[in-house]
Amino acid sequence: MIGLVRAELLKARATRSVWGLAATGVAFAVAWAVVDVLVLMPLSGGSGPADGKIRDAYSMAQQGYLLALILGIVVMAGEYRHKTITWAFLATPRRGAVITAKLVACGVIGLALGVASALLTGIVVAVLLTAAGRPAGAPGIPFVLAGSVLSTALWGVFGAALGALIRNQVAAITVAFLWFFYAEWFLVMLAPAVGRWVPTGVAKSVSGWSRDGMVGFDGQPVPGALLPVWAGGLVFLGYALAAAFAARVVSVRRDVT
Amino acid sequence: MPAITVTDIGKAFGSVRAVEKLSFTAEPGRVTGFLGPNGAGKTTTLRMILGLVRPSAGTALIGGRAYANLPSPLTTVGAVLEAAAFHPGRTARIHLLALCTAAGIPTGRVERVLELVDLAGAADRRAGGFSLGMRQRLALASSLLGDPPVLILDEPANGLDPEGIHWLRVLLRGLSAEGRTVLLSSHLLAEMEQTADDLIIISGGRLVAAGTVDELIGGRGGLEQTYLELLRGTR
Secondary structure: OHHHHHHHHHHHHOOHHHHHHHHHHHHHHHHHHHHHHHHHHHHOOOOOOHHHHHHHHHHHHHHHHHHHHHHHHHHHHHHHHOOOHHHHHHHOOOHHHHHHHHHHHHHHHHHHHHHHHHHHHHHHHHHHHHHOOOOOOOOOHHHHHHHHHHHHHHHHHHHHHHHHHOOOHHHHHHHHHHHHHHHHHHHHHHOHHHHHOOHHHHHHHHOOOOOOOOEOOOOOEOOOOOOOHHHHHHHHHHHHHHHHHHHHHHHHHOOOO | OOOEEEEEEEEEEOOEEEEEEEEEEEOOOOEEEEEOOOOOOHHHHHHHHOOOOOOOEEEEEEOOEOHHHOOOHHHOEEEEOOOOOOOOOOEHHHHHHHHHHHHOOOOHHHHHHHHHOOOHHHOOOEHHHOOHHHHHHHHHHHHHOOOOOEEEEEOOOOOOOHHHHHHHHHHHHHHHHOOOEEEEEOOOHHHHHHHOOEEEEEEOOEEEEEEEHHHHHOOOOOHHHHHHHHHHOOO
16 A cells, blocks of 8 residues: 555656646645735734734645645546556556555645645744734644644545546536535525534634634624534544545446546 | 456446457467457457456456456556556656556566667656657556566557567567467457467457467468458358
8 A cells, every 4th residue: 555655646746737736735825824914914903812813824824725625636537537547457456445545645745735835834924923023923823734734635635535536627626616615605605504514614623713714694704613623623534534435435336448 | 377268258338238248268378369340349358357347247367367356467467458548747757667666566677668668768758748659669668567477458559650560569479479478459450460379359249250360261361351251241
């Protein structure tokens, strides 16, 4: 299994689109952090607890999640798109092992993206806050950054599972886009209590996002919208594992023509 | 050296019966040619032997084992599939290295097979820029990576120039002379007549004829005439 994961990482490292997507993900996180510190924080003025706002700025490290998701889809569905999955299954007819190795590899790639995002976001936020003459630290920031890294890694696994279930790369990205940008939002609007349970909601709780982000029908933030970090982590892990399990079952059965 | 034994194999895609009750053997030390018109079920049969397509009936064994149960598939069977595909952004070397890493084959084999198929000069070029002939050579290199005793090649001459076709014939004759089992599909009948020892001809998913090249041709002018006459009999 270690050999299979190494083979997947070797292929990913040698693929330019992987680097491009990862770099975009890191850039996204840093850009959001800059916007948060320079635009959103001054906008919200002096209201609210300062520590929470500082943590929120650091939690922008999780904003590369969308790219981690797309990366997972591209790495997995790309094998079907380019028909290279045939080589993988010829080398390892135990297809479940191939799929598992790819899921693990996408988790590792997501982890790397998350670490890079956390490092750069941490530095940028600290520098910007210090330059503005504001306190740059608050309790719990290491947990916020660690949570961002973990959630980004899980998004990578999630994307890979999605890519195995919907082998058409464009369709998989479209489905992900429609779900995460429209369906979830609509669902949460209709039933605000669901917000903490949907994938985006649990992922946000893992990354220590204290700003709620979910808005109900009345335009007011949903009270207590997010799960505690540990619970969010478990539910997100559950989603990723369920998607991964489904991906394995489906991939083992299908003919490769 | 293991033989390939196909027994009463069948495959239905929905209501279409691509292959029906097909049985044949490809023996070690011989090149077995696999012939048939487009849509006859050749590729489906080869994919069933390789465990990529699940048979609806029957078995396909390599040395008595199904492909999925081979302990070390790439060092047992080398395969070139029709229109072999590569990631356009990855180099030939990365493709081969990844296969080695996944299959636990020493990475030193990469240089060997690249030289063997005369692709060493293009090893670090991305496969997206490869010609059909170069892709075919890379596919052959992939199949030889594990130095396997069994080779299953679907239209390996596709896209090769006359020199390449000659080189392939010499290579395959050499590999079978070493005692390996070579199962080869092709539409190039003149080439097949020179390369193969045994022939299996199928049409509409069923066996039309099987035997040595000499037996099948008999008193007829050549393989092309034999092939056309045999197939005319099935319509």
